[in-house]
Amino acid sequence: MSVESGSNEVEAAAPGAATSPFAYNAQRAGEIESRWQRRWADQGTFESPNPVGPLSAGFDKVEGRRKFFILDMFPYPSGSGLHVGHPLGYIGTDVLARYLRMTGHHVLHTFGYDAFGLPAEQYAIETGQHPAITTQNNIDNMREQLRRLGLGHDTRREVATADPSFYRWTQWIFLQLFNSWYDEAADRARPISELVGELAVGQRPVPGGESWDELSAVQRRQVVDGFRLAYISSEMVNWCPGLGTVLANEEVTAEGRSDVGNHLVYRRPLRQWMLRITAYAERLLADLDALDWPESIKQLQRNWIGQGDGARIDLAKAGDPGTVLTVFTTRPDTLAGATYVVLAPEHPLVDKLTAASSKEAVDTYRNQAAQVSDRQRTAAAGAKTGVFTGCHVVNPANGEAIGVYVADYILMGYGTGAIMAVPAHDQRDFEFARKFGLEIRAVLEPASEWLASRGLAEGAPADTWPESYADEGEYLPPSGGAFVDFTGMTEQAAITATIEWLAERDLGGAARFYRLRDWLFSRQRYWGEPFPIVYDQHDLPVALPDDQLPVLLPEMTEFRPAAGDSGGSSPRASTEGSEAAEPVPPLSRVAGWSEVELDLGEGPQRYRRELNTMPQWAGSCWYYLRYLDPTNDQRFADPVVERYWMAGPDGGETLLAGDGGVDLYVGGVEHAVLHLLYARFWHKVLFDLGQVSTREPFFRLYNQGYILADAFTDSRGLYVPAAEVTAGGDGRPSYRGEPVTRRAGKMGKSLKNGVSPDDIYAQYGADTLRIYEMFMGPLNVDRPWRTNDIVGAYRFLQRLWRCIVDEETGAVTVSDDPLDEDTTRLLHATIVSVREDLEGLRFNTAVAELMKLTSHAAGIAREHGAIPRQLAEPLTLMVAPLAPHVAEELWGKLGHGESLAYQAFPEADESALQATTVEIPVQVNGKVRFVVTVPAQADQAEIERLLRADAGFAAATSGVVVDRVIIVPGRIISLVVRPS
Numbered sequence: 001m002s003v004e005s006g007s008n009e010v011e012a013a014a015p016g017a018a019t020s021p022f023a024y025n026a027q028r029a030g031e032i033e034s035r036w037q038r039r040w041a042d043q044g045t046f047e048s049p050n051p052v053g054p055l056s057a058g059f060d061k062v063e064g065r066r067k068f069f070i071l072d073m074f075p076y077p078s079g080s081g082l083h084v085g086h087p088l089g090y091i092g093t094d095v096l097a098r099y100l101r102m103t104g105h106h107v108l109h110t111f112g113y114d115a116f117g118l119p120a121e122q123y124a125i126e127t128g129q130h131p132a133i134t135t136q137n138n139i140d141n142m143r144e145q146l147r148r149l150g151l152g153h154d155t156r157r158e159v160a161t162a163d164p165s166f167y168r169w170t171q172w173i174f175l176q177l178f179n180s181w182y183d184e185a186a187d188r189a190r191p192i193s194e195l196v197g198e199l200a201v202g203q204r205p206v207p208g209g210e211s212w213d214e215l216s217a218v219q220r221r222q223v224v225d226g227f228r229l230a231y232i233s234s235e236m237v238n239w240c241p242g243l244g245t246v247l248a249n250e251e252v253t254a255e256g257r258s259d260v261g262n263h264l265v266y267r268r269p270l271r272q273w274m275l276r277i278t279a280y281a282e283r284l285l286a287d288l289d290a291l292d293w294p295e296s297i298k299q300l301q302r303n304w305i306g307q308g309d310g311a312r313i314d315l316a317k318a319g320d321p322g323t324v325l326t327v328f329t330t331r332p333d334t335l336a337g338a339t340y341v342v343l344a345p346e347h348p349l350v351d352k353l354t355a356a357s358s359k360e361a362v363d364t365y366r367n368q369a370a371q372v373s374d375r376q377r378t379a380a381a382g383a384k385t386g387v388f389t390g391c392h393v394v395n396p397a398n399g400e401a402i403g404v405y406v407a408d409y410i411l412m413g414y415g416t417g418a419i420m421a422v423p424a425h426d427q428r429d430f431e432f433a434r435k436f437g438l439e440i441r442a443v444l445e446p447a448s449e450w451l452a453s454r455g456l457a458e459g460a461p462a463d464t465w466p467e468s469y470a471d472e473g474e475y476l477p478p479s480g481g482a483f484v485d486f487t488g489m490t491e492q493a494a495i496t497a498t499i500e501w502l503a504e505r506d507l508g509g510a511a512r513f514y515r516l517r518d519w520l521f522s523r524q525r526y527w528g529e530p531f532p533i534v535y536d537q538h539d540l541p542v543a544l545p546d547d548q549l550p551v552l553l554p555e556m557t558e559f560r561p562a563a564g565d566s567g568g569s570s571p572r573a574s575t576e577g578s579e580a581a582e583p584v585p586p587l588s589r590v591a592g593w594s595e596v597e598l599d600l601g602e603g604p605q606r607y608r609r610e611l612n613t614m615p616q617w618a619g620s621c622w623y624y625l626r627y628l629d630p631t632n633d634q635r636f637a638d639p640v641v642e643r644y645w646m647a648g649p650d651g652g653e654t655l656l657a658g659d660g661g662v663d664l665y666v667g668g669v670e671h672a673v674l675h676l677l678y679a680r681f682w683h684k685v686l687f688d689l690g691q692v693s694t695r696e697p698f699f700r701l702y703n704q705g706y707i708l709a710d711a712f713t714d715s716r717g718l719y720v721p722a723a724e725v726t727a728g729g730d731g732r733p734s735y736r737g738e739p740v741t742r743r744a745g746k747m748g749k750s751l752k753n754g755v756s757p758d759d760i761y762a763q764y765g766a767d768t769l770r771i772y773e774m775f776m777g778p779l780n781v782d783r784p785w786r787t788n789d790i791v792g793a794y795r796f797l798q799r800l801w802r803c804i805v806d807e808e809t810g811a812v813t814v815s816d817d818p819l820d821e822d823t824t825r826l827l828h829a830t831i832v833s834v835r836e837d838l839e840g841l842r843f844n845t846a847v848a849e850l851m852k853l854t855s856h857a858a859g860i861a862r863e864h865g866a867i868p869r870q871l872a873e874p875l876t877l878m879v880a881p882l883a884p885h886v887a888e889e890l891w892g893k894l895g896h897g898e899s900l901a902y903q904a905f906p907e908a909d910e911s912a913l914q915a916t917t918v919e920i921p922v923q924v925n926g927k928v929r930f931v932v933t934v935p936a937q938a939d940q941a942e943i944e945r946l947l948r949a950d951a952g953f954a955a956a957t958s959g960v961v962v963d964r965v966i967i968v969p970g971r972i973i974s975l976v977v978r979p980s
Contacts, residue, residue: 020807020808021807021808021810022805022806022807022808022809022810023798023801023807024797024798024801024802024805024807024886025798026762026763026764026765029764029765029766029767029768029797029885029886030761030762030765032765032885032886032888032889033148033150033761033765033766033767033885036150036884036885036888036889037147037148037150037885039899040150040152040899040901041155043899045152045899045901046109046152046153046154046155046901047154047156048062048106048107048108048109048110048154048157049061049062050628050629050638050641050644051063051640051641051644052638052640052641053629053631053632053638053640053641054631054632055156055157055629055631062106065104065105065106066104066105066106067105067106067107067108067644067645067647067663068097068100068105068106068107068108068663068664069107069108069645069646069662069663069664070093070096070097070100070107070108070109070662070663070664070666071093071624071627071662071664071665071666071698072089072090072093072111072666072667073089073665073666073667073668073671073675074111074112074113074114074620074623075113075114075142076113076114076115076117076119076120076616077113077114077115077120077135077138077139077141077142078119078123078138078142078749079123079127079134079137079138080749080754081138081141081142081145081756082142082145082146082756082757083747083748083749083754083755083756083757084707084747084754084755084756084757084760084769084773084785085706085707085709085746085747085748085754085785087146087149087757087773088704088705088706088707088773088779089666089667089668089704089779090111090146090149090151091149091151091769091770091773091774092666092704092774092779092841092843093109093664093666094109094149094150094151094152094881095770095774095838095843095881095882096664096838096841096881097109097152098152098880098881098884098901099838099839099881099905101152101901101902102877102880102881102900102901102902102903102904102905103904103905104904108154108157108627108628108645109152109153109154110153110154110155110156110157110158110627111146111151111153111155111158112158112159112160112161112623112626112627113135113139113142113158113159113160113161114161114616114619114620114623115135115139115160115161115162115163115619116161116162116167116527116528116529116614116616116618116619117527117528117615117616118243118245118251118260118523118525118527118616119260119616120134120135120138120527121525121526121527121559122243122260122261123138124527124559125559130556130557130559131526131527131559132162135160135162135527139160145757145758148757148758148761148766149757149766149769149770150766150767150770150884150885152884152901156630156631157627157628157630158630159623159626159627159630161529161618161619161620161623162527164550164552165550165633166619166623166626167529167550167619168549168550169622169626169636170529170614170618170619170622171529171530171531171532171549171550171551172532172546172549172636173621173622173636173682173686174230174529174531174532174614174618175532175543175544175546176685176686176689176691177228177229177230177275177682177685178192178228178229178230178533178541178543179191179192179193179228179543180192180228180229180685180688180689181195181227181228181229182227182229182276182279182280183195184279187283188688189229189279189684189685189688189689190688191689192224192227192228195224195227196220196224199212199220199223199224200212206223207223207226218538218540221538221540222540225540225541228276229275229276229279229685230273230274230275230276230521231273231274231276232271232272232273232274232541233271233272233274233518234269234270234271234272235269235270235272235274235520236267236268236269236346236370236412237267237268237269237270237272237520238251238252238265238266238267239265239266239267239268239270239583240258240263240264240265240266241263241264241266242258242261242263242264243258243260243261243263243525244524244525244583244584244586245523245524245525245583246270246272246520246522246523246524246583247259247265248520248615248674252265256371256372266370266371267346267369267370267371267372268370270522270583272520272521272522272612273520273521273522273531273610273612274518274519274520274521275518275519275521275681276518277516277518277519277677277678277681278514278516278517278518280681280684280685281305281307281514281516282307283684284301284305284516284677284680284681284684285301285302285305285307287680287695287696288301288302290659290696291696291698291699291700291701292699292700292701293698293700293701294701294702294703296672297669297672297676297701297703300672300673301672301673301676301677303515304515304516304673304677305514305515305516305677306414306514306515306516307512307513307514307515308328308330308414308415308512308513308514308515309330309510309511309512310328310329310330310331310332310495310510310511310512310513311328311329311332311495311498311499311502311508311509311510311511312326312327312328312416312508312509312510312511313326313327313328313329313332313335313396313420313502313507313508314326314506314507314508315327315341315393315394315395315396315420316393316394317353317391317392317393317394318391318392318393318394318401323352323353325341325343325349325353325393325404325418326416326418326508327341327415327416327418327419327420328414328415328416328418328419328511328513329415329419329420331422331425331495332495332498332499332502332508333443333475333484333486333491333494333495333497333498334422334425334443334444335395335396335397335420335422335483335498336395336397336398336441336443336478336483337422337423337424337425337441337442337443338395338397338402338420338421338422339402339421339422339423339433339438339439339440339441340402340403340404340405340421340433340438341393341402341403341404341405341418341419341420341421342386342404342405342406342407342409342410342418342419342421342429342432343389343404343405343406343407343410343417343418344406344407344408344410344411344412344417344418345365345366345369345370345406345407345408346366346412346417347406347412347417347418349418350362350366350389350406353389353391353404354389354390354391355389355390355391356390357390358387358388358389358390361387361388362387362389362406364387365385365386365387365406366406369408372408383431383435384407384409384428384431384432384435385407385408386405386406386407386408386409386432386436387405387406387407388403388404388405388436389403389404389405389406391403391404392404395420396483396502396505396507397483398483403438405432405436407432409428409432414513414514414515415513416513421433421438422443423438423439423440423441423462423468424440424441424442424443424444424462424465424468424469425442425443425444425468425469425470426468426470427467427468427470429468430465430467430468439463440462440463440465441462442461442462442469442476443475443476444469444472444473444474444475444476445459445473445474445475445476446465446469446471446473447471447472447473450469450471454466454467472491475487475489475494483501484497484498484501519678519681521614521615521618522612522613522614522615523612523613523614523615524583524584524585524586524611524612525559525585525586525613526553526556526559526585526586526587526613527553527559527613528613528614528615528616528618529613529614529618529619530550530551530552530553530587530609530610530613530614531551531610531612531613531614532544532548532549532550532551533609533610534596534598534600534607534608534609534610535607535608535609535610536605536607537605537606541610542600542607544598544600545600548598551609553613554587554590554593556586556587556589556590558586558589559586585611585612585613587609587611587612587613588611593609594608594609594611595607595608595609596609617674617675617678620675620678620679621675621678621679621681621682621683622636622679622682622683622686624662624665624679624697624698625637625642625692625697628641628642628645628646629641629642636691639693642692642693643693646660646661646662646692646693646694647660647693647694659694659695659696659699660693660694660696660699661694661696661697661698661699662697662698662699662700663699663700664699664700664702665698665700665701665702666701666702666703666704667701667703667704668703668704668706669703672703676698676701679697679698680696680697680698683695683696683697684696702779702780702841703780704779704780705777705778705779705780705781705782705783706746706747706782707746707747707773707776707782707783707784707785708744708745708746708747708782708783708784708785709722709745709746709747709751709753709754709755709784709785710722710742710743710744710753711742711743711744711745711751711752711753712725712733712735712740712741712742712743712753713740713741713743714735714738714740714741715738715739719743719750719751719752719753720735720740720752721735721752722751722752722753723755724736725740744784746782747785755785755787757769760790764790764791764793764794765794765797765885766885767797767883767884767885767886768790768793768794768797768883769790769793770882770883771793771796771797771847771882771883772789772790772792772793774843774844774846774847774882775792775793775843775844775847775848776844777844778842778844779841779842779843779844780841793847796847796850796851796854797883797886799854799855799858800854800857800875800879800886800890801886801890802858802861803854803857803858803861803867803872803875804867804872804876804890804893804894805890805893812893812894812895813861813865813866813867814866814867814868814869814872814894815864815866815867815868815869816868816869817864817866817868818868818870819868819870819871821915821916821917823856823860823868823871824912825912825913825915826852826853826856827853827870827871827874827875827912828908828909828910828912828913829908829913830849830850830852830853830878831874831878831906831907831908832908832913833845833846833849834846834849834850834878835905835908837849838881843882846882847882850875850878850879850882853875853878854875857871857872857875869894872890872894873891873894874906876890876891876894876900877891877900877903877904877905877906878905878906880900880901880903884901887900888900888901891903914936915936916935916936917933917934917935917936918933918934918935918936918970919931919932919933920932920933920934920943920970920971920972920973921972921973922947922952922953922956922972922973922974922975923972923973923974923975924956924957924975924977925975925976925977926974929952929956930950930952930953930955930956931952932946932947932950932952932953932973933946934946934947936970938969939969940967940969943967943969943973944965944967947965947967947973956975957975957977959979959980960977960978960979960980961977961978961979961980962975962976962977963976963977963978964976
C-alpha cells in the first residue's frame with residue numbers, strides 16, 4: 001500500500017482541519033502522547049530490574065522471562081539537536097523492544113550520550129561557552145526530543161561519558177590495560193605482576209639478553225613498560241596546529257586536512273600513549289566468524305586488520321654484512337625479480353643507510369612526505385616520488401647489489417615499512433622503476449593473450465611492457481645463482497619452497513603481518529578523560545591507585561588551544577596554524593594541577609600529571625557495560641548482573657563458554673570499523689582478565705539505513721537552507737530569488753537539509769512520525785524523506801481511531817458481534833504476518849499489513865456502525881509497538897485499566913486461517929458458467945450432491961444431457977453435456 005500524498009492533502013490534514021470534537025488530530029495526538037509519556041515515567045513502565053543490586057526491585061516478576069539486551073549506538077549531543085533522520089534506528093529498536101515485552105521477554109533498552117570529544121569541544125569553542133555547559137544543554141535538548149518520540153527506555157540507566165561517575169570506570173579500564181601484558185604463548189592478556197614474577201626468576205628472558213638481577217630498579221621498570229598493553233611511544237602522528245591536537249588517520253581527509261574545521265594536518269613525531277591492539281589482531285579476525293553481523297561489515301574489519309601471510313627477508317648492506325634491512329613480502333617467490341628496495345620515509349634505518357652524499361636530498365624528501373596524509377600517499381593515482389639513499393643491499397637470490405630508495409607510497413603501518421620492489425609484477429613498483437630508470441625483470445611469463453592484447457611477442461622483455469603483469473603465469477628459469485628452480489611449481493608451492501630456502505640459510509622465514517597498527521590514544525585537548533597516570537622523577541609513568549579515581553578535569557575558563565600554538569589568538573580565527581608549533585595541551589595552563597604531591601606507597605613525593613586526555617573513542621568502547629549496572633560504585637558492573645544480560649541468545653546453555661554479548665546492536669554503517677574494533681579490543685582484554693563473561697561484546701549487529709533529503713547549492717557551490725528554498729516562476733528551485741541546484745544527500749547539518757522532529761510533532765504527533773519512518777522502506781536501506789507523504793501515516797491513525805471512537809460523541813463504537821469468516825481469516829493472517837515482520841525487523845511490511853486490516857475494519861464500521869471487539873482489541877495490540885501512544889489510549893477506551901506494554905501480543909489460530917467453505921468454478925463444455933459453494937473438506941460425493949442442488953446447475957443443464965461430471969476438489973468442476 002502506498003502512502004497517500006500531495007500538498008492539498010497535507011493542508012487538509014493540518015492541525016485544526018478536523019472539526020469533529022473527538023477527532024484524532026495533532027492537538028489530540030500531542031495531548032495523548034504527553035499524558036502517556038508522563039504515566040510511563042511515573043509508573044516505571046519500562047524499568048528492567050537486575051537479578052541483584054540496587055536495580056533489582058521487581059525481578060521476581062520477570063525472572064522466568066527470557067532476557068533481551070537491545071542497544072543503540074549512542075550519539076554525541078550536537079548543539080543543533082536532532083533532525084528526523086537521527087531517530088530512525090531508535091524508533092526501530094523501540095518497536096522491537098515493545099514487541100518483545102509483549103511476547104514474554106525481559107528487555108533491557110536504555111540510552112546514553114557520547115559527551116566527550118572533539119566535536120563537542122569544537123562546538124563549545126565556537127559558541128564561547130564551557131564544553132560542560134554546552135554539552136549538558138545539548139543532552140537536555142536531545143533527551144526532550146527523544147522523550148517526545150515515546151521511546152520505552154529505562155531512564156534509570158542513562159549514562160553520559162563526561163559524567164565523573166562514568167569516566168571513573170573509563171580510567172579504571174585504562175589502568176587494566178596499563179597493568180596487563182599479552183602472553184603470546186597463552187594467547188591472552190595477563191596481569192603485569194605475573195610478568196614481573198617470571199622475569200625475576202628467569203622463567204622469561206629479558207629482552208636484549210641482560211640479566212634481571214643486574215638491572216637497576218629504573219631499568220627494570222623500563223623493561224616492564226615495554227610489555228604493557230598501554231604504553232608510551234614516540235610515533236609519527238597527524239599533528240593539526242589549527243585544532244591544537246593530533247588526529248587519527250580517519251579524522252584526516254584525503255586532501256590532508258582535518259575533518260573538523262578543514263585545517264592543515266602535518267606528520268611529525270610526538271610522544272604519545274598507545275594501546276597494543278595489534279596483540280589481538282588474530283583473535284579480532286578469527287572471532288568475527290561466530291558473530292551474527294552483516295558480511296560486508298565483517299569484511300570491512302578484515303580489510304582494516306589486513307592480515308598478510310608471506311615471508312620476512314633479511315637483506316645485508318653491500319659491503320657491510322653486519323647491517324641488515326628486513327623486508328616483508330607476500331610473494332617471496334618473486335625475489336629474483338627484485339631490482340630495488342623501498343623504505344617508508346619514517347623507517348628507523350633511513351638515517352643509518354643514507355650515504356652522506358644523499359643526506360640533504362633524503363632529509364628534504366622526508367620533510368615533504370611528512371606533510372602528506374597516509375591516504376594521499378597510498379592513493380593509486382598520481383606520480384610516484386622518491387629519492388635514492390646512496391646505499392645498496394644484496395639480493396640473496398642472485399647476489400646482485402640493488403639500490404635502496406625512500407618513497408612515500410610505502411607506509412610504516414604495514415609489514416616492516418620496507419619492501420623489495422619487483423616492478424615487473426607490481427604496478428606501483430613498475431611506475432616507480434620507469435620514472436627512475438630502474439631495471440624491470442620478469443619472474444613470471446605472461447599469458448599469451450595478455451602479450452598479444454598489448455602488441456607484444458612471446459618472450460618480450462619486461463622493460464618493453466606497457467604495465468606490470470600481476471596475473472598467474474609460468475615461472476621463468478632461474479638466471480643463475482643458487483636460488484630455487486620453480487619450473488612446474490604452483491604459486492603456493494613456490495612460496496613454500498622460497499620460505500624453506502630462506503630459513504635454511506638464516507636469511508628470513510615465514511611471517512605474518514597486519515595492516516592494523518597500535519591505537520594512538522592521546523589527544524592534546526581539554527574535553528576528554530584525564531589519564532589516571534602521573535610521572536615520577538625518572539619521567540616514568542606511575543598508575544594511580546583505584547581509590548584516587550576519578551581523576552577529575554580541573555575547572556578552566558580558557559580551554560581552547562593556546563594562542564600562538566595554533567597559529568592565532570582568536571578562537572574563531574581561520575588560520576591554519578604553524579607546522580612548527582609545539583603541542584601545548586590546555587591542561588598545562590591550569591595553575592597547580594600539572595604537578596601534585598602524592599603518597600603512592602613510598603612516602604610523599606612530587607609527581608607530574610599526564611597533560612593529554614583520552615580520545616572520544618574511550619567512553620564508547622565500554623558504555624554498554626555500564627548500562628547494566630549504572631549505579632554501582634564498587635564495580636563497573638556486578639558479575640552476576642553482567643552474566644545475566646550478556647549471556648548468549650539462548651541463555652548460554654548450548655553455547656561455548658565465552659560466547660554471547662548484546663543480543664541486538666543497531667547503528668549506522670559509519671561505525672563499521674573503528675568503534676566496533678576498539679570496543680571488541682577492550683572487551684577482549686576485560687574477558688582475559690576475568691572482568692566480563694563473553695569473548696565478544698555484540699552478538700548481533702544490524703545497520704539501519706539513512707534518511708535522504710533534497711539539498712540545494714547556490715552559484716558558489718555552497719549549501720543553502722533547504723527549508724527556505726521555494727519554486728520559482730519557472731517551477732525551478734530558488735533561494736531568495738536566486739536559482740539553486742538540487743542535490744541528493746544524507747539529511748544533516750552540513751547539507752542544511754535537516755527537518756526537525758519538533759515540527760512534525762506539532763503538525764501530526766509523534767506516533768505519525770514513528771509510523772511514517774517505519775513505513776518508508778526496509779530499515780536497513782536508505783530512503784528519501786518527503787514531508788508531504790507523511791499525511792498517509794497520519795490518515796492511517798485517524799482511520800484506526802474512527803474504527804473505535806465516535807468522533808462526534810467520543811463514545812467507544814465496538815460491538816460484541818462475532819467475526820465473519822472473511823474477517824476472521826484476514827485477522828489471523830495479519831497476526832502471522834505482523835509477528836514475522838516485527839521479529840525480522842521488516843517494519844514497513846508490518847505497517848502495510850496493519851493498514852490493510854484497518855481499512856477492512858473501517859469498511860465494517862461504515863456498514864454496521866461498529867466493529868467487533870474481537871477485531872478492535874487485537875488490532876490495537878498489534879499497532880502498539882509502532883504507535884504506542886494512540887494504542888494505549890484506545891486500549892484504555894476499550895475498558896482496560898492497565899498499560900498494554902506487557903499485554904500478550906495476539907497469536908494466530910491456525911485453524912482460523914483455513915477457509916470453512918470454498919467456491920469452485922463450474923465449467924460447462926469448457927466455459928465457466930457459475931460458481932458453487934461447498935464445505936472446504938467436502939469429498940467428491942458431497943460436492944456432487946451440492947452441485948446438483950444448486951440453482952446454477954439447473955439453469956446450466958436445462959435442455960441438455962449431462963454425460964460426465966469431473967470434480968477436482970477445491971479447484972474446478974467440469975460438466976460434459978450434449979443436446980437432449
